Amino acid sequence: MADSHRNAFENAQRQFDLAAEKLNLDHSLRRVLRVPQRELSVNFPVKMDNGEIQVFSGYRVQHNVSRGPAKGGIRYHHAVDIDEVRALAMWMTWKCALVNIPYGGAKGGVIVDPTKLSQSELERLTRRFATEISILVGAEKDIPAPDVGTNGQVMAWFMDTISMHRGYTVPAVITGKPVEVGGSLGRVEATGRGVSIVAREAAKHLGLRIEGATVVIQGFGNVGSVTADMMQRMGSKVIAVSDVSGGYYNRRGLNIPEMIAYTKQHRSLEGYQAEGIERVSNSELLEIECDILAPCALENQITEENAGRIRCKLLVEGANGPTTPEADDILFEKGIFVVPDILANAGGVTVSYFEWVQGLQEFFWTEEEINNKLERIMQHSFESVLAQTLKHKVSMRMGGYMVAVARVAEATQIRGIYP
Numbered sequence: 001m002a003d004s005h006r007n008a009f010e011n012a013q014r015q016f017d018l019a020a021e022k023l024n025l026d027h028s029l030r031r032v033l034r035v036p037q038r039e040l041s042v043n044f045p046v047k048m049d050n051g052e053i054q055v056f057s058g059y060r061v062q063h064n065v066s067r068g069p070a071k072g073g074i075r076y077h078h079a080v081d082i083d084e085v086r087a088l089a090m091w092m093t094w095k096c097a098l099v100n101i102p103y104g105g106a107k108g109g110v111i112v113d114p115t116k117l118s119q120s121e122l123e124r125l126t127r128r129f130a131t132e133i134s135i136l137v138g139a140e141k142d143i144p145a146p147d148v149g150t151n152g153q154v155m156a157w158f159m160d161t162i163s164m165h166r167g168y169t170v171p172a173v174i175t176g177k178p179v180e181v182g183g184s185l186g187r188v189e190a191t192g193r194g195v196s197i198v199a200r201e202a203a204k205h206l207g208l209r210i211e212g213a214t215v216v217i218q219g220f221g222n223v224g225s226v227t228a229d230m231m232q233r234m235g236s237k238v239i240a241v242s243d244v245s246g247g248y249y250n251r252r253g254l255n256i257p258e259m260i261a262y263t264k265q266h267r268s269l270e271g272y273q274a275e276g277i278e279r280v281s282n283s284e285l286l287e288i289e290c291d292i293l294a295p296c297a298l299e300n301q302i303t304e305e306n307a308g309r310i311r312c313k314l315l316v317e318g319a320n321g322p323t324t325p326e327a328d329d330i331l332f333e334k335g336i337f338v339v340p341d342i343l344a345n346a347g348g349v350t351v352s353y354f355e356w357v358q359g360l361q362e363f364f365w366t367e368e369e370i371n372n373k374l375e376r377i378m379q380h381s382f383e384s385v386l387a388q389t390l391k392h393k394v395s396m397r398m399g400g401y402m403v404a405v406a407r408v409a410e411a412t413q414i415r416g417i418y419p
Contacts, residue, residue, distance in 0.1 A: 008087035008299050014325045016090065019401035022394070029409055032417075036086050038062040042132040046125045049118050056125060058110035060133040062142060063089035066411040069140060070106035071096060071349060073147030073176075074129075074158070080109035084299070088147075091320055092349070094404035095342040099381045101353045104408075106142055108133065114149045115267070126154050130161040137162065139172035139360065145352050146176040148221070148298070152188070156181050172359035175352035184355035185367035187348075190374060192226025192296075194347015195318045197378040198339050199227075199292055200234060202314050205386060206337055211235035214290040216312070218242050218282060219297030220259070220269060223318045223345065227294055228256045236292070240285050245270035247285035249278045287311060295322035302327045310336060317341035332395045340397035342404060343385055350377050 013034050020030045040060045045053050059082055062070040072092040075085075085107045093105030110129055114122055136142050146155055159174040159181065171182030179185060186193075203210045213236045217224045220243040228238045238256055240249040245268050248254065255274060262272050286293065286301065289311040295301050296318030302310060307327035315331065316339045317323065323331070323338065331338055351374055358364045365373075389399030 007083050008321055009083035009090070011300075011321060011324055012087040012090045015397070015401060016094075016405065018325070019398060019405045022392070022398060023402055023406055023409070025405070025409055029412060032412060033064065033405070033408060036061050036063045036089055037065065038136070039082070039086070040133060040136055041082065042129070044128050044132050046121065046128055048121055056110055056112055056129075058108065058129050058132065059085045060108040060136050060142070060144075061085045061089040061106060062136065063105040063107075064093045064408060064412070065104035065141075066408060066415055067097060067104055068102035069104065069138075070136075070142040071103035071145070071352065072106035072108065073145045074150050074154075075107070075109040075147040076112050076114040076149030076154075077109065078111060078113040080111045085109045087299070088320055091342055093408060094401060095346045095349055097404040097407040098342050098385070098400055099346045099350050099377055100407070101350060103143075103349070103353065106144075107147075108144055109147075112149075122154070123157050126157045127161045130158045131165070134162055134165060137173060139170055139356070143172070143352075143356055144174055145348070146222075151222075152176060152178045152183060155183075172356050175355040175359075177355070182355075182359050184351055184358055184364070184370060186370035186374070187351045187355055188222065189226045189230075190351035191223045191318070191345050191348035192228075193230055193371070193374060194350065194378050195223065195227045195294060195296070195316055195344050196230035196234065197347070197375060198344050198382050199231065199294065199314065199316045201379060201382045202316065202337060202339050203292070206314060208291060208313060212237060213292055214239050215292045215294065216240040216285060216288050216290040217318075218247075218285055218293075218295045218301060218322075219319060220263060221296070223348075224294070224296035225256075225260050225263065227296055227318055228254075229260060231292070231294075232256050239290060240280070240288050241269075242280075242282050242285045242297075243269050247280035247282055248272065249280050249285065249288060250274075250276045252276060292316060294318050297322070300324060302331070304330060307331055308334070310334070312336060315339070317344045320345065328395065328397060338396055339382075340400045343381055343396070343400050346381065347374055347378060350374055 088107035177183035293312035299321035307330035
């Protein structure tokens with residue numbers, strides 16, 4: 001689905017450079033902030049169910065920790081590479097700063113297709129990877145979370161592994177855990193909920209009625225499916241969704257609860273059928289005329305090749321880095337209002353922060369309290385980005401980067417350079 005010819009880290013650095021220029025940031029500070037602070041690359045053996053030993057490669061990158069401990073997910077995907085992880089870590093730095101939570105950015109990944117592993121193989125891989133990167137992680141220094149290809153169970157194994165090493169339970173070392181072992185209520189839905197909140201706020205700004213608005217969503221994993229469900233609950237009409245099996249389009253609207261139930265049973269939408277559905281490719285899906293388009297899959301989905309054919313009024317980035325800088329320029333010229341990833345999908349890390357705080361103090365909030373706190377943070381963050389955007393007459397992405405980069409730069413300057 002992603003364009004493998006594009007380097008995600010180069011895109012991330014270019015986005016930073018543009019914001020740094022707009023902020024007239026000191027060049028010494030630019031050199032510090034445009035590269036990761038710390039990178040760990042590991043190659044580790046895992047015993048497979050048939051007794052064979054396979055060696056897997058993985059990474060953990062910390063981009064910046066000026067505002068607090070590093071925070072970022074762990075991705076299991078066959079296309080993971082070091083530059084992708086670097087980019088994701090950098091985006092996490094800006095995302096945490098944008099919603100003003102006390103974290104720096106990090107990311108991790110293992111080069112593996114998790115669907116080809118048994119549950120026991122997946123557990124052994126997770127525990128070994130957790131051990132390999134344990135020199136970096138900790139509740140006070142680097143807190144991983146789920147990402148593409150990982151889930152609450154994987155996080156539980158990760159937390160248990162670190163806890164076994166320490167000799168006592170350390171719930172705050174990881175977020176996105178099941179509630180039964182210290183996870184937070186509302187965490188699973190948090191990213192998709194955040195996407196739908198900022199979509200609603202952006203629609204309000206544009207004078208677009210959210211009730212009856214047509215919505216297209218690329219990706220039907222945790223983020224995409226929750227976004228689809230939330231948008232439908234708001235009264236929008238979800239007309240197309242897609243996953244690895246392709247796209248499913250019905251101009252009259254899709255039965256999202258039925259499709260979610262199907263994926264829970266079959267692990268994807270492969271084989272799903274319903275009256276009136278047309279099959280489209282993932283690339284065709286992005287070009288369907290609609291009010292709101294939400295790319296919630298992988299990076300580099302909207303490029304200079306297809307940006308001119310995008311036909312939406314509002315684009316809300318549920319995925320990390322789905323739009324290239326070149327495509328950004330085209331969309332801006334077309335008058336498409338883009339809510340950038342560092343704002344749109346920040347609901348997940350926000351509730352991860354709530355989970356971390358609850359784990360540290362061993363005191364838990366209700367789901368209603370979690371959702372209300374998330375709502376306030378997402379609304380306030382949208383308003384701060386919009387204000388910067390209107391003040392400087394720039395895109396929402398540039399407005400968001402200006403807010404986030406300025407906060408990280410200020411923290412870095414105040415702390416100074418050691419020694």
